[in-house]
Amino acid sequence: MTTVKRIFYGIFVVLLTILVSQSMAKAQVQGCSQSGHPVTTGGNQFPLRVDESLFLEPASLEIKLLNIEDSRCPSDVQCIWAGQVTATISVISDGQSLGVFPLTLKAGQEDLAVANVEGHSIQLINVVPYPMSTQSKETLHYIATLAVSQI
Template identity: 45%
Template sequence: MKYVAIAALALILGAWLPNAFSDDTGKIQYTLGSSTAIATSQGLVIQLENVTDSRCPSDVACIWAGQVNVTLTIQSPTSKGAISLVKSAGQNSTTPFDNYVLQLVDVKPYPKSGQSISLSDYIVTLNVSQASEQKIRLVSDSKLCLAGVDTCVMAKKLHLAPLKQIRVGLGALDVSCKDGYQLVLKSTNNMPSCVKPSTADELVKRGWALASDEITKLRSLYESAS
């Protein structure tokens, strides 16, 4: 239910984003502070957790310009985690997360000598863009599966993470999920995920995932062709 709540929050807040604007590169820019999380139109919920600021104060001449490090927690419909982004002179770091790329654009205010800046005072600007997607194979690669021990059989028995099952040779349609979880495939690139049935329904409604009957049709199609 946690991911369903996250997705619902993203849908509600994503419809009203005064802190966001897009450009012709496909990036969408957001500003956030530490007091509240923001929900992006891409379905991410982002929270500012910490800022470590070693930038040279604007009223001081320094040998080194310094840098600022920002820690964020991020949740998508299918995963969650924490990332760090660094901004220094001439460099804005980028970090991938769940098929998205986040770039740190700016951190304000800029420090001044003798001034103490609390976390609640910081405003962070981010670019969020869709990572280029590569289609994931639907059927298993027998050459990979039979390299040494049948790694595909072991991966399915152990219910490894879906992308780990893909790496050993399984196809997206053959990924195995733990009891209580359901296989879904991302509609744009066949990326498999194992989620609760209630989350699967929400992902299908949003157009993120293929419906279960579409997955069944794909299985039948490839089985009849083999």
């Protein structure tokens, strides 16, 4: 019986260690959308629509998605240039504007997708939906996914 207890204890310790290490690895910036609901994407990635804000605590930062400019080649067309998409954000701390930052996804220029503000790295990860030639850009309701981490 003692051997069985040791085995279960060993398994318990290993599982607990794995859970704790995963929790620490996924230590995230806590945020909520403009509606006040927590963002539930997991990790440190947050989806935002135009005119929505993300509030980060305890840093007291507000990140607002101001607009999306999309010149990506539609997925159902062959283009000579892939294009790019830019999400423009504003960052506010304690009611004070820290600036407006364009974050651009462009092939081969990953540095354009990152802004470092007040000890945080804000990176544009993705913008959906991807354009199609049959859709008007005015009818698209873009969602930008931002990754936020402390630096």
